[in-house]
Amino acid sequence: MSGGPQDENGKPRDEDGKPLDETEGWESMAEESEQGLAANPELEAALREASEAIDEDGHVKAPETSASDDFSGEEIERMAGQLVENRDKYVRLLADFDNFRRRAHKERQDIIQYGHENLVKDLLSTVDNLDRAIEHAHQSDGGDLASLLQGVELVQRELYAVLAQHEVHVINAEGSQFDPSLHEAMAQVQDDSAAANSVIEVLQKGYQLRDRLLRPARVVVAKTPADGETTE
Secondary structure (H helix, E strand, C coil), X not given: CCCCCECCCCCEECCCCCECCHHHHHHHHHHHHHHHHCCCXXXXXXXXXXXXXXXXXXXXXXXXXXXXXXXXXXXXXXXXXXXXXXXXXXXXXXXXXXXXXXXXXHHHHHHHHHCCHHHHHHHHHHHHHHXXXXXXXXXXXXXXXXHHHHHHHHHHHHHHHHHHHCCEEEECCCXXXXXXXXXXXXXXXXXXXXXXXEEEEEEECEEEECCEEEECEEEEEEECCCCCCCCC
């Protein structure tokens, strides 16, 4: 039973009271239904593209673009030229670095083999004076000991001057407090006249090159006598 308006015979009418052709209405609905179910190539293509654009996780895939889509032929050619230029720069830089590495290795070897050349040159004159003093002592058969002593003292002064010229200095240890970074204690002696842990005798001189220790001074260190002990 239809729920719309009807005439006195029970036939359906529209809102304006005009009779409706039920057959024509059903035929039009059937035609629309058949058109909606019919295969549509454009719709199928759209559905296929939509499914391909979605990944397995349900996310939209990023669109794929090619260089020809984003860049013109001139831009591609320019970038290719820039790539070749960058490659040439890289090759030259690699060659320069290899040359630098070889020079650095050679300079390091030269420093190891000849780094003390200047010091040796400065010591040659001191060695000459020492040779002269020894030769003079032989000629005098050891009789002129005073001259020999003066010659040796001259060589000693020249030697210290050369060492000072190269920033090598003697460690003044006697009378100072014992410093394990500069001194090496060879013995410890009781001495009431000296402060405890002070150097009272130098057995071998120590030397420094600027602030670097070359050799510690070997010293004797004073200690105060314990209770009941006497100073020898």
